[in-house]
Amino acid sequence: xxxxxxxxxxxxxxxxxxxxxxxxxxxxxxxxxxxxxxxxxxxxxxxxxxxxxxxxxxxxxxxxxxxxxxxxxxxxxxxxxxxxxxxxxxxxxxxxxxxxxxxxxxxxxxxxxxxxxxxxxxxxxxxxxxxxxxxxxxxxxxxxxxxxxxxxxxxxxxxxxxxxxxxxxxxxxxxxxxxxxxxxxxxxxxxxxxxxxxxxxxxxxxxxxxxxxxxxxxxxxxxxxxxxxxxxxxxxxxxxxxxxxxxxxxxxxxxxxxxxxxxxxxxxxxxxxxxxxxxxxxxxxxxxxxxxxxxxxxxxxxxxxxxxxxxxxxxxxxxxxxxxxxxxxxxxxxxxxxxxxxxxxxxxxxxxxxxxxxxxxxxxxxxxxxxxxxxxxxxxxxxxxxx
Numbered sequence: 204x205x206x207x208x209x210x211x212x213x214x215x216x217x218x219x220x221x222x223x224x225x226x227x228x229x230x231x232x233x234x235x236x237x238x239x240x241x242x243x244x245x246x247x248x249x250x251x252x253x254x255x256x257x258x259x260x261x262x263x264x265x266x267x268x269x270x271x272x273x274x275x276x277x278x279x280x281x282x283x284x285x286x287x288x289x290x291x292x293x294x295x296x297x298x299x300x301x302x303x304x305x306x307x308x309x310x311x312x313x314x315x316x317x318x319x320x321x322x323x324x325x326x327x328x329x330x331x332x333x334x335x336x337x338x339x340x341x342x343x344x345x346x347x348x349x350x351x352x353x354x355x356x357x358x359x360x361x362x363x364x365x366x367x368x369x370x371x372x373x374x375x376x377x378x379x380x381x382x383x384x385x386x387x388x389x390x391x392x393x394x395x396x397x398x399x400x401x402x403x404x405x406x407x408x409x410x411x412x413x414x415x416x417x418x419x420x421x422x423x424x425x426x427x428x429x430x431x432x433x434x435x436x437x438x439x440x441x442x443x444x445x446x447x448x449x450x451x452x453x454x455x456x457x458x459x460x461x462x463x464x465x466x467x468x469x470x471x472x473x474x475x476x477x478x479x480x481x482x483x484x485x486x487x488x489x490x491x492x493x494x495x496x497x498x499x500x501x502x503x504x505x506x507x508x509x510x511x512x513x514x515x516x517x518x519x520x521x522x523x524x525x526x527x528x529x530x531x532x533x534x535x536x537x538x539x540x541x542x543x544x545x546x547x548x549x550x551x552x553x554x555x556x557x558x559x560x561x562x563x564x565x566x567x568x569x570x571x572x573x574x575x576x577x578x579x580x581x582x583x584x585x586x587x588x589x590x
Contacts, residue, residue: 204565205558207345211280213335214288218280220341222265222348224565227273227572229352236260236347239550240280243343246546247390247403257283260344271348273571278344282337292332306331307527310535312516319527327527331538336453339551346554349561355573356564356580358426361386362553364393364545365509366419367402368409379425379505392420392546410542413520417454417512420549422556427495428580429503429587431563440499441563448555449510452548457511461494476504485588501563508556512548515541 204224211218240258258280265276290296306327309315318330350360361379363386365372372395374382385394393399402418409416432441442460449458466474476488488504495506517540524535541547568583570576 205349205562207342207558209338209341209345211282211338211341212292212332213282213337214284214292214332215282216285216292217282218338218341220278220280220345222276222278222345225265225271225273225276225348225352226565226570226576227271229271229348229355229573231266231269231271231348231351233260233262233269235351236278236344239343239347239350239554240340243340243547243550243554246392246544247406258340276348278341280340280344291328306536306538308521308524308533308536309527310516310538311522311524312513315536316527325528327536334453336544336547336551339452339554342558343551343554346557349554349557352561352573353557353564355577356426356428358424358560358564360422360424360553360557360560362392362420362422362549364391364402364418364420364549367391367393367543367545368405368416368418370398370401370405372398377423377507379423382423390546392549406543410519413518415514415516415518415541416543416545417514418543418545419509419511420545420552421507421509422449422549422552424495424506424556424560427501427503427506427560428567428584429501430583431501431560431567432496432499434498434500441501441559442496442499444559444563445496445506445508445556448559449508449552452510452512452551452555454512454515454544454548455510455552456513458508460496460506460508462492463494463509466492476502485590506556506560510548510552512545515544 206224207220207222209220237259244258261279263277263279265272265274309327313331314334315327315330318334319327324330361383363382372393374394382394386392389399391399391402393402405416433439446458449455462474474492476490476492478486478488480486491504491507493502494508495501495504517538519537521535521537524533526533568576568579570579
């Protein structure tokens with residue numbers, strides 16, 4: 204089953220990820236991985252770092268002649284900015300508090316202070332380098348391979364921005380192909396052109412003020428078969444696993460599935476998706492308020508979830524803080540950062556959802572090779588048709 208481990212610091216030499224459990228004989232297109240890495244980097248409101256980095260992967264193991272071997276896959280994403288930080292981030296140079304880049308003023312909203320206290324660090328850079336959202340590039344690379352596997356079973360994913368600040372997109376319908384077409388030509392991955400125009404103005408205003416803005420993105424997965432996940436144990440519930448994966452993205456402060464928080468003010472008669480049956484379609488629903496999950500198990504409907512991203516805590520007009528060494532009042536440190544990274548976060552959200560769906564598919568259908576997994580899948584689909 205799919206497992207992975209990421210490593211690397213934001214300004215270190217590279218990011219690295221080891222992926223285990225991908226079945227043998229899955230054809231991998233490295234260009235597709237790089238395309239998705241680029242998607243993560245773009246979006247109106249990104250900072251100067253994205254002008255430096257041109258993310259791409261180098262394959263060290265697990266893939267031969269574009270086919271997975273069934274053994275661990277190792278990918279490296281070089282950090283181009285490393286050449287400017289080699290002295291500061293040196294693994295071997297023995298020196299402390301010598302560099303201007305030593306971070307001593309924790310930023311409200313970041314892991315700086317809590318992380319330094321937890322691990323006993325004196326230089327906050329030891330925290331912020333790993334807590335940085337730069338790590339998510341490695342997860343996007345994992346997800347590119349996971350999506351390749353999911354496509355073999357006709358499962359597709361898409362993410363898009365629904366809200367920036369207080370400006371909300373209006374989506375009259377959520378046709379997957381229509382949304383995809385609009386999202387891919389949008390500067391903000393937003394399918395509502397009018398709303399996008401206002402969102403861009405808001406981001407520009409925040410930049411002038413030295414401030415940041417957050418927002419909401421949505422992830423949709425179609426083609427997901429009924430029966431992934433389980434109600435049998437709390438940690439096997441797929442909705443819980445998806446929530447955990449999305450909440451693990453830096454700056455994400457909330458998640459909802461289907462109607463989500465709207466359920467609290469809506470009568471049960473209007474919340475739950477009625478069940479119908481026909482000989483041609485089998486069991487089906489006319490609504491999808493559950494967002495494709497009931498009791499921790501997929502019900503055959505599209506999976507739909509939303510996540511809230513807080514404004515990025517690194518501000519050009521820093522907030523009040525305390526010098527970590529002297530304990531004197533000061534202002535928070537400033538690191539190069541984004542004004543708005545909601546579009547990028549949506550790409551990462553899509554990625555972690557893809558990874559969890561890939562795990563669930565492997566749990567259900569197993570197989571050391573792609574052919575074996577497909578046989579198990581097709582046998583199950585035939586069974587579902589006959590229920």
